[in-house]
Structures are given as structure tokens and as C-alpha cells.
Amino acid sequence: MIFFLPWSLSRSCCECLVHTCRRKKELKVRTVWLGHPEKCEEKYPKNAIKNQKYNIVTFVPGVLYQQFKFFLNLYFLVVACSQFVPSLKIGYLYTYWAPLGFVLAVTMVREAVDEVRRCRRDKEMNSQLYSKLTVRGKVQVKSSDIQITMKSKQTGLMYDLCPQEDCDPPIHESLSIENTLWASTVVASGTVIGVVIYTGKEMRSVLNTSQSKNKVGLLDLELNRLTKALFLAQVVLSVVMVTLQGFLGPWFRNLFRFVVLFSYIIPISLRVNLDMGKSAYGWMIMKDENIPGTVVRTSTIPEELGRLVYLLTDKTGTLTQNEMVFKRLHLGTVSYGMDTMDEIQSHIIQSYAQPPAPKVRKSVSSRIHEAVKAIALCHNVTPVYESCVNGASTEPESTEADQDFSDDNRTYQASSPDDVALVRWTESVGLTLVNRDLTSLQLKTPAGHILTYYILQIFPFTSESKRMGIIVREEATGDITFYMKGADVAMASIVQYNDWLEEECGNMAREGLRTLVVAKKSLTEEQYQDFESRYNQAKLSIHDRALKVAAVVESLEREMELLCLTGVEDQLQADVRPTLELLRNAGIKIWMLTGDKLETATCIAKSSHLVSRNQDIHVFKPVSNRGEAHLELNAFRRKHDCALVISGDSLEVCLRYYEHEFVELACQCPAVVCCRCSPTQKAQIVRLLQQHTDNRTCAIGDGGNDVSMIQAADCGIGIEGKAVFSSIFYFASVPxxxxxxxxxxxxxxxxxxxxxxxxxxxxxxxxxxxxxxxxxxxxxxxxxxxxxxxxxxxxxxxxxxxxxxxxxxxxxxxxxxxxxxxxxxxxxxxxxxxxxxxxxxxxxxxxxxxxxxxxxxxxxxxxxxxxxxxxxxxxxxxxxxxxxxxxxxxxxxxxxxxxxxxxxxxxxxxxx
Structure with a gap:
């Protein structure tokens, strides 16, 4: 008990103290006074990045706590401290403290090196201009290619509604969440002026990130258990020796002296070799020529790569390149693929070459024209030209003829790669987006004419609505049109009755295509004025503003004309197929966690060979209550050696009522695909595998929505840019x-x-x-x-x-x-x-x-x-x-x- 009681008590106290210190601050309404700093007494955090674990004061205590919370290190410390007791002393102090000091010195040097690396990265990031931003500060961003916020701890900006300082003030309306410029936003064109409202650790991206834990390798845990077994054997030997003496004299003191004498049964050099070996493994990983640019952020768990059983991976940007390519256009009665795009181009050329003639029944050419025009207008893409990127921005008063709209120096920027793929496709068939600002869009026809459309309203895409819309007025005719596109589940109830949308969406999804439904609605001047009045009034509401605004927009989203269905392919990463087959043959079970729809996720799983060719797939039916979940689990239990595909909603129901049963069945599957999965659910799945199995997990991703999953896993791998699967790590265990x-x-x-x-x-x-x-x-x-x-x-x-x-x-x-x-x-x-x-x-x-x-x-x-x-x-x-x-x-x-x-x-x- 002399060894275990202080250890458990001190660890409990430290964990309680850490939990108390990490308690989140209560959030409250923030009022920002512009031009009146004396009215604001609250202090705000600096806009600086801090990824360090320790500081000058906490480094030594923090490292010592992390070391002595394990029995192995605590054992050596107690044995060394016992030599200060004269009755237990059996040798010179340095024979016990010198090895322990060497072990701690090696550990502290390794931790110090890691901490210095983190400090240098933080210093490099904090040397940027944005680190000077403070709450209440006014910011003007001019460049068309500046990333306002960087990494994870960055600044939020509140947009003014006018693009220039000298523009006319807009209608007096209350600002909402839509007026906020969040982290990792790129200003594509023009100039924006904003007010800083959150900085540093109060950023939304930081608040949404869970506290990272100190990960402990399985090797350390196993050695900790074996050390306890050796200590028990040591105590037994000591008792035997005292028994042979007949418990004569101060036998209790002799018992502890024997424990100290037998202390070399547990070699202190073990700790030294392990720590140095891990550092060597990390160095070899970073120097591997097959994976250049790899960085080992934590040098304490590289051996975990040799003990993995579950690999949880994101889809977009990890298994796929996140580079979208337009593949298919479906109009209901006719479908166009990559081999028939020339027909679409000829129809577009023909439609703009002759004036439109009113017809009772629309021809295929007119339907293609309407569909392509809708795709070219309904998006958030901004064309950026090389002259603007290099700093020579076009003056506001420059005429249309003076602007360089050549195809050679134009690139597209947007928050969604799907939108960029669609706009590039419209350019390839003859209708090109050449300019966009806050009030208008300009399209170039195949004949070279410029068509201007004024933007009246924009309804951005949200994860709740799963759609976006735009109301434009054509300059030449004055016609007002409401265009909308979105997921089929959101658009099915909005468009007019049809008998082909659901079937074709399923067909495209089975081909691995990401689908979008495009629709339109023509508005009269009176209809739009009525909508604008109600819309502005709703935005001025103080109570339930979001609900009122949504209700007004929904009143417009009725009986829309279905124009087309688009299919975009997210291309697979290079060598992803052989890599996944290699991992599967190695006995690693791969789980794909994605936010895509079920059909798309299933197709990607097949095309990437996440699911082998001869393997059956069990698609978990949608469930909403306990009874349905019970029936579906029973049906799944009767399947053998099949991959599982389940949606996030069904997963939530199963985990609520049958957590243990579901995890037990899922772990028997060779592969699992979770679609429509939120970032919170991704981290939850990782924790469930850790709780219900004794196996090690690895999470790999490339986006902000994968951070929680990576932090929760035993081994986390982050991909920067367009990195691909290129290697399998393996390590031979050393006795x-x-x-x-x-x-x-x-x-x-x-x-x-x-x-x-x-x-x-x-x-x-x-x-x-x-x-x-x-x-x-x-x-x-x-x-x-x-x-x-x-x-x-x-x-x-x-x-x-x-x-x-x-x-x-x-x-x-x-x-x-x-x-x-x-x-x-x-x-x-x-x-x-x-x-x-x-x-x-x-x-x-x-x-x-x-x-x-x-x-x-x-x-x-x-x-x-x-x-x-x-x-x-x-x-x-x-x-x-x-x-x-x-x-x-x-x-x-x-x-x-x-x-x-x-x-x-x-x-x-x-x-x-």
C-alpha cells in the first residue's frame, strides 16, 4: 500500500485540479462600442496562437506529473527516496538517483525539443499582421487573394454591407449571423470593411475544438502492467527471504530492505531505451523518402502505428482529392454525359445565335439553355484575374471594355468545390462567368456578348436548409427570376411534381456522383416587391428573427420549375485502391465517416476498394425509434462477413438504445461506412471503439471537421494540401x-x-x-x-x-x-x-x-x-x-x- 496509495491519491487530486482549470467560461452577450473605448471595461484575449502544452513555470511540474503518473517511473522514485531513510539505506545515494536523473533528463530534453518546435510554429504564426487585431478594431481588406484567418485560432470580422468606404449607406437593418466573416474565409474580390468581435481563444473554431489529451501508447500501458507484476514478484521474494530468517528481529524493516535490494529486477535502463527508441522512430519517419514532408508532432507514440486495428478516415480530401469534375446533366427525358457534351455546346451556341421564340412546349434546346443559364447564375463563385491577384486591381470606374476578361488569366474562387466545377463546366459549353461583385454578375455568351444580371437577393447554403438560392434581374429584359439548387432531400418538396427525380438521383449516386437539383421560378415586379417588403421587415425583427426570415423565404419556395439534375464526381486519390487493399489484407478494419449521402458514400466505398468486390453490403434502414432499431439490428445480426452502411440519424438512435449491441456487431464487419455523419459523431465513434474494444484506433483527415476525431483517436494523422496515401508504417516489437x-x-x-x-x-x-x-x-x-x-x-x-x-x-x-x-x-x-x-x-x-x-x-x-x-x-x-x-x-x-x-x-x- 505504501506504493499505490500516494500514487492514486495524487493522481486523483491532479486530475480534479486539471478538470477545474479547464472549465469553460460562461458565455454572455457581447456589446462592441465603436469609437468609445472608455465604455468597454472588459478585457479580451489577444489574437495569438498558442499550441504549447507548457510555459516556463509549468514545464517542469507538468513533465514530472506526466512521468510519475505511471507506476514504472513512480516505482523508481519511491525506491530512490527510500535511501534517505537510514534504516533502509543499503548503498550510496547516487547509485539510485543518478540513473533516475538520467532517465528524467532524457525525457525532459525530448519534451523540451517538442515544446520548442511548437513554440517556433506559434511564433511564426503570431508574427503575421493579423495578430495585431483586437476586439473593437476596424479592419479593411483590399487584396483579392488574402487569407484573413490562419490555422485554428484566428479572427472573426463583421462585414459592412457596402463594398467601398464611400458607397451609399444601405437600408437600416439589424445585422445577423449572415453578416459575420468567420475563420478561414478568403476575400475573392473587392474591398471589405469589418469590426473585430472575437479574437484568440474566443473564436468559434477554437470553442468547437475539444481539449486535446495526452496520448499514451499501448506499449507504455503494457509495460506499466508488467512492472506491477514484477513488483508483486519482488514483494513475494522479499517475504520468502524474511520467512527463511524466521521473522527474527526488526523483520518489517528487513522486508523493505529486501524490497530495495531486489529493486534491480525492474531495470531502469528500460525507460531510457524506450524513450530514445521512440525518438529514433519518429526521426526515421520524418526522413522517409517515400513520404516527404511528414512531420511527427508527438515523439512519444510512433510505435502505435504498428498496433493499429481500426482506421477511421474521412472521405472528401482524404480518400478523394476534393477536386470536382462535372460528369452528367439530366433533364428528365434526356441525359448527357462526358461523351455528349458537344451536343450541349451546339445547343447553347444556337440558342444565343437567334432570338428566343415563345413556344407552347419547350424544345430540348430551350431546356438546355435554361438549365445551363441557371447553373451559371446560381452559385457563390467569383472569377479572379491574374492582374488582381498580383495587386493591380481594376478601378471601380473602369468601363466594361477596359476590363480583361480573357480566359488565360481567369481563375474561380468559391467556398464549395462543387460550385467551381459547375461554373467551369458552363464555361466549357460556351456560357462563361466573367465578373461578379456584390450587386451583379456578368456572363459571356459564345458570340462574345456580355450579359449583365443584377443580384437582388442571395440565400446562402446552410447545413440545415441544404440548398442555396439567388434572385436576379436581367438587364436586357428586366425579367426577375428566382433560381435555387440543393440536395434532392431538400428540393423534392419544393419543385413541381415529377416522376423521375428520385430515381435518377439514386442512379447518379450509385455511380459515385454528387447530385444537385436545380430549379427556377419567374417573378413579376409586384411579387418581388411584396416579397422584399416582407423579407426586410422580418430581418428587422428583434425576436425570432431567424424563424421569421426562414418563413418568408419558404413562402417563395413553392411550385418551382425543375430544370435539371447535375452529377459531379469527386476524384479518388492516387493509389488509394491498392493502399486500402493493402491495409485490409494487413488486418486493419477501415471505417469511412463522411457527411455525404448514403448512395454516394456506398459508391465511393466500392470504387476505392474499401469494400472488396465479392463482399456483400448491408445497408442499415432508416430507424427513428427503439422498436425499429431492434428489428433492424436483428436483421443485421443474421448477416455474416458483410460491410455495414449506416446514416448518422440511424446511428444516433442505435447508440441511444443499443450501444453495446451495435458496437459489438459493427466491430465484426470488415468495413463500416457512416454517411451523413457530423463532426461530433465522428469523435463519438472513435471513443466508442476505445471503450468497447481493447484495440488501438487511428483517425485520418484533412479538414476542420476532422479535428475532434483526430484528437480523440489513439493515433491521429492530418493531411495537408493534396497529400495522398503512400505508405504503411510497421515496427517490429523489441523484447x-x-x-x-x-x-x-x-x-x-x-x-x-x-x-x-x-x-x-x-x-x-x-x-x-x-x-x-x-x-x-x-x-x-x-x-x-x-x-x-x-x-x-x-x-x-x-x-x-x-x-x-x-x-x-x-x-x-x-x-x-x-x-x-x-x-x-x-x-x-x-x-x-x-x-x-x-x-x-x-x-x-x-x-x-x-x-x-x-x-x-x-x-x-x-x-x-x-x-x-x-x-x-x-x-x-x-x-x-x-x-x-x-x-x-x-x-x-x-x-x-x-x-x-x-x-x-x-x-x-x-x-x-
Whole structure:
């Protein structure tokens, strides 16, 4: 109890203190006074990034807490502290504190290096101009290609409604959430003026991010358990020794003295080699030529990559490139694919070459014209020209003829890659978006004429409405048209009755296409004026403004004319198919978590080979209550070896009523696809796998909606830019025994050979990629199981007995000679045992063995109190050491040879 009670009590107190310090501040209404700083007494956080774990004051206490919350490190500390008690002291203090100090020094240096890297990244980001922004500050952004906010802790800006400082003031209406410029927003064109309302840690993106946890590797947890087992064995041995004495005298004190004497059963060098080995693994990952640019943010868990069972991945930008390509246009009676786009282009040229003639029944040409025009107008895309990007912006008063609308220097910017793909497609068929500002859009026809459309209203896309709309007035005719596009689930109830939309949406989704429904509604001047009046009145409301505005907009979204259905393909990442097959063959279960619709997610799972070709797929039917969930789970239970596809809504119902049953069934599936999944649900799924299984999880993503999932997983991988799957990480598990002599054996004589085992490979990297099934052996954890642990304990007992009693009983009676023979044989045995575990020799391993042997031989000249130099230089000493070493190691080499001969491991079969 002396070891466990302070440990558990201190850990509970520290965790309670941490929880109290991390308690979120209560949110309240914020009032920003412009031009009256004296009216605002509240202090606001600086607009600075801070990703550091510690500061100057908390670094040492924080690192010590993270180290001593594990039994292994706490054990060494208690043993060292026991030497301050005179009745328990059995040696010099430095023999206990020097190894512990070395271990802590290595750990602190490693943590300091990681902390300095984080500090440099923060300093680099905080040196940007935006770090000077403060709440109540007024900001003007001119450039067309400036990213206002960067990374995760950035500034929110409130837009004025006029694009220039000298423009006429707009109608006096109350500002709403739509007037807020959030983080990671790009100003595509024009000039905006805003007021800073939130900075630093009060940013929405920061508040939506959960507190990152200190991740602990499975190897550390397993070693912690094995350390407790060794400590228990140590206590049992101490009790046996006291029992043999007959509990005479101060037996309780003797019991603790025996515990201290047996403390070397748990080698302190183990901690040193592990920490340095992890740092070496992290360095090798960053230097891998096959994955250039990889950065290891945390050097304490690189070995986790060799123990993964569940890989949870995002779809867009991770499995796919997030580069959309227009693939299909469906008008209800006719469908156009990539091979028939020339027909659409000819229809567009024809429709603009001759004046439109009113017809009772619309022709195919007119329907194509209306559909393409709607797609070219209903979006949030802004064309940006090279002259503007380089800083030479066009003057507001420049005429239309003076502007350079050439195709060579035009690029499109938008918040949605789908919109960019649609606008690029309209350009390819002849109708080009050439200019856009807050009040108008300009389209160029195939004949080169410029058509101007005035923007009357815009209804942005939201995750709740799943659609966007725009009301425009054509300059030439004065016609007012309301265009809208969105997901089929949102548009089905808005458009006029049709018998083809649902079926074609399903067909496109099964092809892996992202679908959008496009519709329009013509408005008279009176209808629009009535709508505008009601809309402005709703926006001026103080109470329930959002509900009133939504009600007014919904009154316009009725009986809209269905124009077309578009299909856009999100292209797969390079080499994603062979990579996923490789991971699946390695025994890693892959779960795809995406916000896309069910059909699209299912098709991507098939095309990316997340689900193998001959594998069945069970689509979990939509459920809304406990009874439906029970029936569907029973139906799913009868399936065997099939992939699961489930929506976020159904998942929420199942987890509410049948959490354990659902997770148990899902974990038996070779692959799982969760569609319409929110960022919160992604993190929840990771935590469920951790709670209900003992396996390690890895999350990989590229966007802000993946941050919570990555933080929750045991191993998180973030992709920057257009990075792709390119490699599988694998690590071979490595099996890891008084004065200055004690310190030297633990930290000098045997450290280099054991540390050099980080270079060991059971098979070559090419062989591991060719036979990914070898990875399954690592995930089973057999290299560090209790069985393996007991085998090494028995080996240690055998070798310890041979070394000690061989020198004491068989050869010599003088104590100084016994020490020389036994300790020299011990060093040689240790070096030979390291060689016994090596599978693939590296030249640095040989150097490490020679350095260790050289250090020991050199130290003999300075350790006169332990060794008789005249005896060491005799042939008697040499042959006795060789005989003892041979007896202690030869049987193990014979057993290893026989095992490889008659029961070889899988990797050795492939190597041969």
C-alpha cells in the first residue's frame, strides 16, 4: 500500500485540479462600442496562437506529473527516496538517483525539443499582421487573394454591407449571423470593411475544438502492467527471504530492505531505451523518402502505428482529392454525359445565335439553355484575374471594355468545390462567368456578348436548409427570376411534381456522383416587391428573427420549375485502391465517416476498394425509434462477413438504445461506412471503439471537421494540401536485467546494444508491402504478452543462477574474483542475448556491441575496488568467464535454432 496509495491519491487530486482549470467560461452577450473605448471595461484575449502544452513555470511540474503518473517511473522514485531513510539505506545515494536523473533528463530534453518546435510554429504564426487585431478594431481588406484567418485560432470580422468606404449607406437593418466573416474565409474580390468581435481563444473554431489529451501508447500501458507484476514478484521474494530468517528481529524493516535490494529486477535502463527508441522512430519517419514532408508532432507514440486495428478516415480530401469534375446533366427525358457534351455546346451556341421564340412546349434546346443559364447564375463563385491577384486591381470606374476578361488569366474562387466545377463546366459549353461583385454578375455568351444580371437577393447554403438560392434581374429584359439548387432531400418538396427525380438521383449516386437539383421560378415586379417588403421587415425583427426570415423565404419556395439534375464526381486519390487493399489484407478494419449521402458514400466505398468486390453490403434502414432499431439490428445480426452502411440519424438512435449491441456487431464487419455523419459523431465513434474494444484506433483527415476525431483517436494523422496515401508504417516489437558499477551496468554497458535494436527489421520493407498479412502478428501483441514476459523471466532466472553459482561454487572462493568472473560473464551474456534477438543485422548494431564491450574493458582499469587487475589478465580468468558465458547462452541458441527449424515464424518463411 505504501506504493499505490500516494500514487492514486495524487493522481486523483491532479486530475480534479486539471478538470477545474479547464472549465469553460460562461458565455454572455457581447456589446462592441465603436469609437468609445472608455465604455468597454472588459478585457479580451489577444489574437495569438498558442499550441504549447507548457510555459516556463509549468514545464517542469507538468513533465514530472506526466512521468510519475505511471507506476514504472513512480516505482523508481519511491525506491530512490527510500535511501534517505537510514534504516533502509543499503548503498550510496547516487547509485539510485543518478540513473533516475538520467532517465528524467532524457525525457525532459525530448519534451523540451517538442515544446520548442511548437513554440517556433506559434511564433511564426503570431508574427503575421493579423495578430495585431483586437476586439473593437476596424479592419479593411483590399487584396483579392488574402487569407484573413490562419490555422485554428484566428479572427472573426463583421462585414459592412457596402463594398467601398464611400458607397451609399444601405437600408437600416439589424445585422445577423449572415453578416459575420468567420475563420478561414478568403476575400475573392473587392474591398471589405469589418469590426473585430472575437479574437484568440474566443473564436468559434477554437470553442468547437475539444481539449486535446495526452496520448499514451499501448506499449507504455503494457509495460506499466508488467512492472506491477514484477513488483508483486519482488514483494513475494522479499517475504520468502524474511520467512527463511524466521521473522527474527526488526523483520518489517528487513522486508523493505529486501524490497530495495531486489529493486534491480525492474531495470531502469528500460525507460531510457524506450524513450530514445521512440525518438529514433519518429526521426526515421520524418526522413522517409517515400513520404516527404511528414512531420511527427508527438515523439512519444510512433510505435502505435504498428498496433493499429481500426482506421477511421474521412472521405472528401482524404480518400478523394476534393477536386470536382462535372460528369452528367439530366433533364428528365434526356441525359448527357462526358461523351455528349458537344451536343450541349451546339445547343447553347444556337440558342444565343437567334432570338428566343415563345413556344407552347419547350424544345430540348430551350431546356438546355435554361438549365445551363441557371447553373451559371446560381452559385457563390467569383472569377479572379491574374492582374488582381498580383495587386493591380481594376478601378471601380473602369468601363466594361477596359476590363480583361480573357480566359488565360481567369481563375474561380468559391467556398464549395462543387460550385467551381459547375461554373467551369458552363464555361466549357460556351456560357462563361466573367465578373461578379456584390450587386451583379456578368456572363459571356459564345458570340462574345456580355450579359449583365443584377443580384437582388442571395440565400446562402446552410447545413440545415441544404440548398442555396439567388434572385436576379436581367438587364436586357428586366425579367426577375428566382433560381435555387440543393440536395434532392431538400428540393423534392419544393419543385413541381415529377416522376423521375428520385430515381435518377439514386442512379447518379450509385455511380459515385454528387447530385444537385436545380430549379427556377419567374417573378413579376409586384411579387418581388411584396416579397422584399416582407423579407426586410422580418430581418428587422428583434425576436425570432431567424424563424421569421426562414418563413418568408419558404413562402417563395413553392411550385418551382425543375430544370435539371447535375452529377459531379469527386476524384479518388492516387493509389488509394491498392493502399486500402493493402491495409485490409494487413488486418486493419477501415471505417469511412463522411457527411455525404448514403448512395454516394456506398459508391465511393466500392470504387476505392474499401469494400472488396465479392463482399456483400448491408445497408442499415432508416430507424427513428427503439422498436425499429431492434428489428433492424436483428436483421443485421443474421448477416455474416458483410460491410455495414449506416446514416448518422440511424446511428444516433442505435447508440441511444443499443450501444453495446451495435458496437459489438459493427466491430465484426470488415468495413463500416457512416454517411451523413457530423463532426461530433465522428469523435463519438472513435471513443466508442476505445471503450468497447481493447484495440488501438487511428483517425485520418484533412479538414476542420476532422479535428475532434483526430484528437480523440489513439493515433491521429492530418493531411495537408493534396497529400495522398503512400505508405504503411510497421515496427517490429523489441523484447527488452552496486557503487559506480550499478550505474554503469544500467546506463552505459548495455544501453547501446539494446538501443540499437530500433534498427532491427524482421523483414525488408519491400517484403512487408508485398505481404501485408504480416502486420496481423504485430496487432496481436505477442512480442510483449504475459507469456513472452514469463519466458524472459525464466531465462533471466536461469542465466542469473548460472552466472552467480557458477562463479561462486564451481570456480573461485575469493569474493573479488567472484565479482570479476560473474560480472564480466554478465556483460558478455547481455551482449550475446542482444545478438540473439537480432533478425537483420545493421552495421550500427555491430558498432554498438563493440562500443559497449570497449567501455567495460576501459573501465576495468579504474575500478580497482571491484576487480583484481592481476587476476583479470590471467588465462584462468578468461577460460572461466568463457565457460560460464557459454553455459548461460548456448542452450538458448540451440532452442532458438530448433524453434526456427521446426516451428518458424511467418516472416522467416518468406525470407527464406
Amino acid at each position: 527488452l536485467y552496486q557503487g559506480f558499477l550499478m550505474v554503469g551496468y544500467a546506463t552505459i554497458y548495455t544501453m547501446f546494444p539494446v538501443f540499437s535494436l530500433v534498427l532491427d527489421q524482421d523483414v525488408k520493407p519491400e517484403m512487408a508491402l508485398l505481404y501485408p498479412e504480416l502486420y496481423k502478428d504485430l496487432t496481436k501483441g505477442r512480442s510483449l504478452s504475459f507469456k513472452t514476459f514469463l519466458i524472459w523471466v525464466l531465462i533471466s532466472v536461469y542465466q542469473g543462477g548460472i552466472l552467480m553459482y557458477g562463479a561462486l561454487v564451481l570456480f573461485d572462493q575469493e569474493f573479488v574474483h567472484v565479482v570479476a568472473i560473474s560480472f564480466t560473464a554478465l556483460i558478455l551474456t547481455e551482449l550475446l542475448m542482444v545478438a540473439l534477438t537480432v533478425r537483420t543485422w545493421h552495421w550500427l548494431m555491430v558498432v554498438a556491441e563493440l562500443i559497449s564491450l570497449g567501455c567495460y574493458l576501459a573501465s576495468l582499469a579504474f575500478l580497482n575496488e571491484y576487480f583484481d587487475l592481476s587476476f583479470i589478465t590471467t588465462w584462468v580468468f578468461l577460460w572461466k568467464v568463457c565457460v560460464i558465458t557459454l553455459v548461460s547462452c548456448l542452450p538458448l541458441y540451440i532452442i532458438k535454432y530448433l524453434k526456427r527449424k521446426f516451428s518458424p515464424p511467418s516472416y522467416s518463411k518468406l525470407s527464406s
